[in-house]
Amino acid sequence: MTVRKSLTARLLAATICATALLPGAAMAETLRLLTWGGYAPDNVIALFEKEYPDIDVEVTLSNNEEMVAKLRATGGAGFDLAQPSHDRIFAAQSEFDIYKPLDLSKIETGKMQANLLEAVKANTTIDGGVYAVPHQWGTTGLVVDVTKAPDVKDWADLCKEEYKGKTSMRLRRTILLGMGFSLGYDPFALYNDTAAYTEMLDKVAEKMIACKSVIKTYWNGGDDLSTLLLSGEVVASESWDSTAFKLYGENQNLVYVPPSSGALTWIDTFVIPSKGRADDAAYKWINFVMRPEIVTMMSDSTGAIAAVEGGIELLPEAKKAAVKLAFDDAAIANMKFFANIPPGLEDIEGKVLERIKAASGN
Amino acid sequence: MKSSDASRLTLILLFAPFALWIILLIILPQIGVGWLSLREKLGPREYAFGFGNYLDFFREPIYWNTLLRTAWISVLVTILALLIGFPVAWYIAKIARQRSRAALFLMCLIPLWVSDLVRAFGWILLLRETGIVSGMLQWAGLSSGPVELLYNDITVVIGMVYTVVLFMIVPLVSTLDGMDNALLEAGYNLGGSRMTVFRRIVIPYAMPGIVAGCIITFMLAAGSYLTPILLGGKNSMWFTEQIYEQFVTRYNWESGATFGVLLLVFTSAVVWLGLRLTGQNLASTVAKE
């Protein structure tokens, strides 16, 4: 009996202690970030936590598709701030209701580059609520070894017979759009005309299937792509600009080339999941990373350009050089911003991608 | 009464973790997936009940071709794993000395110490055009230029055999280990040739291990994801990749769930067919006396 009593007493004591500690525990808020690799570098987190000692930052790395899948699985719970690309928000929100409208008064929108902010707002306004603000932007284009494939200028050039076995691309929707532009279509204009879009996709698929014999392999991620180019196995490939800029740092022959039909431009945004529990901390993070000194640190880590006025100037020196080499004013003017994907469109694209992969090439 | 109550309680307590594991982690998710697969998507947040997802699967040759391809490569992997695993298991169980046996087992385990991803990257480093094997071939003068050994089905098969062969070896070693050497000697003594002894004594004796190994290997191969994707080429389709695509890239959980159910049903059918063809049954394989 005495043993039991003392056990009960101890349990009681423990409970009291825990209860006493609870308010203290609640004081430290946790900000759970769902974002891309490199978008929450340790040095930025350290500075943020130093400024807001009562906020802990937890980071989960992901990509566009998985962000939506994760939030969908929990109905918008489990994270307090997410960073999908601007064209992925409208459909996901209309279909799964996983985000909540932003309180723009809590965000220092004045610092943001006006045209990007407007583009994102236009893309993500549902029933009067704005669901996203821009964070960083970048482009998808080509990375080319200028000594070995100097005449690769556009998406379709990746299919040139002379580079047989030496080119690569990522078998995702981006390349479908790029090929569409290369073939003279404007895919974004066709988004809402399913029949015309499907017709375009058929032409693109035809081109891509014919192209398979030239392609060495489809790459899956940045590491994959980097190894292919640095080893010299591939001389020209579809690429994210950030990866291309990193490659330039290692080999000055590897240059980012905005396709002549226009680099496809994405804007990664900030959204707040519908069951996020730390909205204030989320707004603090948004405003914090838009500060000029933080922008430079962030861009150094991500390779992307911040959506603030003069974002290119705030890039670290090495990257600034690479960007200036790649983009002249004409190329910047020619950038193609991803348009909102209407619901159901990705399903059609998915089938086309499967068809391409299943087709036998050599 | 008291003691029987107590023993019953013990039984329940011992059984509970197993039951919970089965129910919470296997049966419930399967029911969930099965239910999801019967939900047809009509539009945003609009669903109906029906078999439409299954019909879609059978209407689209790409899907069932991928499933058949997955099954056939998995069968190939299983057969190769058996052909490679049997001699290894034989060596460990019958020829190796007791002391070196543990070391050999450990060597077979080494591939499992690193993650799938690292293993796949290992193969990539070895087999890529600018990789080690290609380099050695050129150095040895066997090839005039770089050789690309990556990104094709053979590489996928090699990578998977390497990953799963242990699961073939372990059950084989344990059955062969239980075999009295006198059975082999009796087989010879009564007039059997090496081939006869192997075919009529070793194989039937090892059959439960062979079947167990093949089932595990086949299931692992058919359900693997990273190896076929990372080592496979531009044409290599794998069914689990298809499931991932449906769930994650295309937000189409309904069709992903359908594929999941189909993969389970199909692989189970292949296993059942295999058991029938070899005249074994699951009970004699799993619950070997």
Added chain:
Amino acid sequence: MHDLECVNLTRIFGRHIAVNDVSFTVPRGSFFSILGPSGCGKTTLMRMIAGFETPDSGDIRIKGKSVLEVAPNRRSVKMVFQHLALFPMMTVGENIAYGLKCRGENRSDITRKVADVLARIGLPGVQDKQISQLSGGQKQRIAIARCMVLEPDVLLLDEPLGALDLKLREQMKIELKLLQHQFNTTFLYITHDQSEALVMSDNVAVMNAGRFEQIGTPKELYNQPGSGFVAGFVGDTNRWLGRVTGLSGDEARIALDAGPEIIARAGGALVAGARAEIFFRPETVSLTPIEGANQLSGVVDSLLFNGANSRILLRSSDRLIEIAQGVMDATTPVARGDSAIAWFRPAHALAFAAPEAG
């Protein structure tokens, strides 16, 4: 004509000579046993005959022909293994048919021969039973039938009774002997159990440390052991060490260590003054006086009742003497602690030169 003949067989493992220059012949249709303690080389010898081991030198002949070049599966020598080695995944019928199938006989012959041999071993109609359904004794008989259906020249049996319980073992001894008669095949039987060897065999070879000590009928081995080892190994016996003090003809006078002087029959060559081992069997020792017999006085240590095998243990200068004569017939009523004298005739005591180390 001999079915089996071994000539100067030797097998060496590393530095250990497992079988050392062994020669023997087994006449057709006889039951020949090799008796020896474990590790004496008898299993190696049998495995060489079966073909699982190759001799380093010497020859093995079956029906006069050397079989050294013949593979084990081609030799007309079949073997019953220690644990029988019946194939567990086959039925009784398939087990027996295995050898016939290997030989390529046709199906109807096989069916007939299987039924035939099962009838001969007294288990007709068990073809379709599983091995696990048989009793120990039945398995034994199936293992023999599996070999006998192939009509071998020689059947080797490697301690097949070892795994059986005592009662069944006794029964199987008799049954094996009957089966051997019935098939009229040469049996070569290996055992470490002297009673198995003595009961069943026509001839027994006693093997020790790779060599044959003696070959003879069971009676010869028991009554006229050729060496101290045989005398000590075959049958129960009392063993005592002493020194030879005198020799006359085949009689030797021996001073027992810490005991009186006795007279014994010389079993082998003895030298006066040398160490000797003396053996005398319990059934030759009596507590009733025998004229002209050797005497050993002592104190009754214990009485061991075991039916016909009952014994009195007499303690004499720190040694226990087993006495079997007149224990059960109450001619010598003694109790524990009584003083008594053990009597045995010089003709019943055998003396051999003691081994160097002893």
